[in-house]
Amino acid sequence: MARGKREKILKAAVKIFARDGFFNAKMEEIARLAGVATGTTYLYFENKDDLLISIFEEEMIPIISNMTREINKAETAVDKLHAFINHHLELVKNKPDMAQLLEVELRQSSKFIHGYSGSKFREYLNLISSVFEEGQQRGIFRSDIQPTIFKQVLFGALDQISTNYTLSRSKKIDLNESAEQIANIFLNGVLR
Amino acid sequence: MARGKREKILKAAVKIFARDGFFNAKMEEIARLAGVATGTTYLYFENKDDLLISIFEEEMIPIISNMTREINKAETAVDKLHAFINHHLELVKNKPDMAQLLEVELRQSSKFIHGYSGSKFREYLNLISSVFEEGQQRGIFRSDIQPTIFKQVLFGALDQISTNYTLSRSKKIDLNESAEQIANIFLNGVLR
């Protein structure tokens, strides 16, 4: 099994899923774009859901490492939280196709929603709780808030804003403004 | 067209969707449980997606009116926000089937995600922004935060916590504790 074939299928799937949506995307067309036979896709991926989830897992690797780098640039926990929020929304703005895939299409996969409790998603969320814990240890953030709840709450907030932006045709929403407001609400909410 | 038939199909669909998930639910089985022929379901609903969305629209009516009542019981904007948060999570805890349908299955419907910009969802979100605006007018909440952003941020946070709870098998998460923490973060974040 040529390793390159897997990559080709993955790359083709990103394009087709982004263009047609998960539901309307045809395995046959993904195969055609990848230059392989329909059945070949099933040698590299269990099924359509697995293909989508694999895209997620692969795409999250650079996203997580970039985010980590971005966070580490900042000194204080406050700045790190700011960095997370800004970078997350930056991504949504700059990679709309990928954003659409990760935010919208991925959640239509029954397997993802139900079965998956994947490491990459957890890892991404844990970037938030790590920063938060650091802030707590330094006495900057309130200690009566559970990092586990905080990470979900902040992620949920960002995700709602992002999805709304991604789905809005016009794109006239100002994500920088949103980022500022979110940071504002949350930092005031957790600072001692 | 007997009005009662539509209700029977709707009721059967809730059961089957909740039990099998949107994707695995079979129209034939919904029809059987409703006591009609397969084709009959298509006289009352355009397709499977439309059936799911119709459930959403109908279920939201009492949810919205109960929530409105609950909010109006409270005096201050702060208490109203508290009420919203508590009641939302209360619902998730007390009607797990419906929660699963609204939070999980609904979002697997391509039509819902893409096409739908439904009135009921907007209406629910606007309950939040109304309370928030009221608080701003009374000078209780900061005026530099946009109600439109606030409503999405709070809803997103609640939704993430709720979905996480709904999908977790064990249900050992304490939603009351979560409610308290969320209220805590947000109220500190927006109070002057």
Next chain:
DNA sequence: TCAGAAATTGAATCGGATTCAAAATAAAAG
């Protein structure tokens, strides 16, 4: 009681994910 309209039926159609026997290709053995 009967013609026409409205509602219902469920078998047939259709689309697309998935499978798998056959074919092609690569690797190993002589």
Next chain:
DNA sequence: CTTTTATTTTGAATCCGATTCAATTTCTGA
């Protein structure tokens, strides 16, 4: 180089379930 054997790929056939629609049943009102 053949020949064998193992690996990879192919794409037509299968399968499943949403959706359709011609035929049938039920209702209406003259």
